[in-house]
Amino acid sequence: MGAAEARRAVLAAQGFAGRRPAAPGAAHVAGVLERLGVVQIDSVNVLCRAHYLPFYSRLGPYPREVLDRAAQRRPRRLVEYWAHEASYVPPATHRLLRWRMARAAHDAWGSVRSVAVEQPALVAAVLEHVGAHGPLTARELEAALAPGGSRPSEHWGWNWSAVKRALEHLFFAGAVSSAGRTAQFERRYDLTERVLPPEVAAAADPEPEEAVRALVSIAARALGVAGEASLRDYFRLRPEQSRRAVAQLVEAGELVPVRVRGWASSERRPVYRHVGARAPRVRARALLTPFDPLVWHRPRTEEVFGVALRLEFYVPREQRVHGYCVLPFLLGERIAARVDLKADRAAPGGVLRVPAAWAEPGAPAGTAQELAAELERLAGWLGLGAVEVAGRGDLAPALSGALGRSGHVGALGST
DSSP, rough: BBBHHHHHHHHHTTOOOOOOOOOOOOOHHHHHHHHOOOEEEEOOOOOOGGGGHHHHHHHHSHHHHHHHHHSSSSSOOOOEEEEEEEEEOOOHHHHHHHHHTTTTTHHHHHHHHHHHHHHHHHHHHHHHHHHOOSOOOOOHHHHHSTTOOOOOSSSOOOOOOOHHHHHHHHTTSSEEEEEOOOOTTTTEEEEEHHSSSSHHHOOOOOOOHHHHHHHHHHHHHHHHOHHHHHHHHTTTTHHHHHHHHHHHHHHHEEEEEOOBTTHHHHHHHHEEEEOOOOOOOEEEEEOOOSSSTSSSSSSHHHHHSSSHHHHHHHHSGGGGGSSEEEEEEEEEEEEEEEEEEETTTTTTTTTEEEEHHHHHHHHOOOHHHHHHHHHHHHHHHOOOEEEEEEETTTTTTHHHHHHHTTTTTTOOTTT
16 A cells, blocks of 8 residues: 555544534543543643543544543543553543553553552552542642651652552552542542443453453554554553454454555565545644654654654753744644644733744645634634744744734633
């Protein structure tokens, strides 16, 4: 198959080929999660929490409280776990990750793994307190079990107390889960049996090989056309797990080995097309979080779209190329631009700031106008009254002109 056909299959599998609903609601949000299988969570909030954006990219302006309710109210339609990093998954998929929970003593990272060995009494006390009083945040647990205790301060990002590490061990092991998050993005921990819908909590654990095969099947359906490395990355599986599952799905006829002309990896080894994948024409227009499943596996993004994306959140300012919170802009069947965005909620009326905008080589002539329209819509969804473009980036002048001579657009609520 050709690279263009493969790209259309990828976009269609990810939900970019159909029309957006006029009034997206809970059923549409559930449909996106079902299609994608997993949505990554991230705490960066310079624009919007990352997990809200994949739904927006596919549905357009939808009520964010719909997603919050799905995660916080019973019966929950999505739950958290370490799937592709910290992620939302459908409750049924939580069952498919129980083999990972069973490996907490081996697979959890060091500080979380060690607390269970060094302080088992604390882990037991945390579990008992959550069972008696949950849902609770880590700070509430710390106040109850270690009042006056201090957090380490040697690292700016992961200064976890022993209580927090115990909670994270229990979370990794599947004993506790997240009953939702606070406005400060803190998990509210509760017993997993109280978070999951009863029928899921009571279901028997699938055999690990069966569960991994189901995870690869979800990934294959969501990716459309993908190599084994991309299928493996979707749920962060080990190579021996994904290779075995891919072989089984090929034998079952669910995956079809293909060669994609123009994909370097396809010249070395097969890629796989899901039997249900289709390749219609795609007329998408969407801003993508860098944590979107369409682009989160960087080697695949470069192969499918010819664009090398780099996450620059943690790059020193002077070393950043495109900016801090950079979103790729999908136009039609290609990534046409990337734009650095910041929601300035403290400015009067709220401002969507565009510190930089860059066109990709060969971007269509109307890219600036299409991006301007998408920024107006995004600002309206975020409750921001204006869009302001700075001068950095080769697309910034044309984008500023498209938004108005001053680079400022107001009264966006009706966009």
